[in-house]
Amino acid sequence: MKIQEVIVVEGRDDTAKIKQAVDADTIETNGSAIDEPTLERIKHAQAKRGVIIFTDPDFPGERIRRIVQQQIPGCKHAFMPKDEAKGSNGLGVEHATKQAIREALESVYELRQTSFQPIEWRPYLLEYGLVGGAHAKPRREHLGERLKIGYANAKQLEKRLNMFQITVDEFESVMDEILKEERQQS
Template sequence: MKIKEIIVVEGKDDTTAIHNALEADTIETNGSAISAECIERIRHAQEVRGVIVFTDPDYPGRRIRAIIEQHIPAVKHAFLPKKKTIAKNGKSLGIEHAKADDIRSALENVYSSDETNFQSQITLDDLIDARLLSHTSAKKRRERLGELLNIGSTNGKQLVKRLNMFQITAQQFGAAIALINQEEEHA
């Protein structure tokens, strides 16, 4: 499998994991303190070939996404849930610990963050009704929703923005919530 876009990752170990899974070029941010030079390389890559941001599912990874999104809003995003990025020793997480099949799957399910002409039909009330906010199992349900929709894990405040960013329709949202409810009933 060869990826046309350039994949933005955090470091060398992530690049190695990507190369072990498929054929692709990467740009490494070298952590969450992204330099102006790195932002310009990413901007140029977006103009020439397109960019997929593929960072760790933790605070620094979310911070990197936000910084890139602020400067280059039309990038694509790929996500892996935390449970697929945990090291064998259980002490760290990151793309570098993911299985090649999981990396390929995440990169097959990228989302564009271009929000032009998309108006979400999902409201804050929908999130409350779906027990994604103000509920004892809200965090667990948001994490599962992020897995099912391939949009990553978010906190309650970020969820509406993420659903809009990735143009999740009410139908997609409803189907994912129905599956989560079914899983909980059978657990």
């Protein structure tokens, strides 16, 4: 599988693992301390070939994703569920299987060029039990996996649902499936 865009990753172990799974070029941020020359390389790559941000599903990875997205709008996003990125000594893309990496890169989010109007998500998050309560965190994890937007806390989830232009119908359809599965398990 050949990837046209340049993939932004955190480190060289991520690059090595991605190159085992797909034919792609990467730019390494060398952790969450992204310097200006690295941001300039990413900006140049975005202008020439496009960029896919593919960081670890943890706080530092999300911080890097946020910094790059703010500095270089229009990047695509690939997400790895936490359970597919767990290794014996940590959490990260470098611990994922080749198949999990390919699946994440096949499900890249590209922002649609439409007149999408941001949605006030708070009532929906409350209605579906995604804020507070014992089931909120696992439900957000399942929702993030199914929508391919990664795990987020409630505040981040609202932003991400709008950023990736998720419609209410898409959201409710996935949440209905999650709730149905919960009822079947109890």
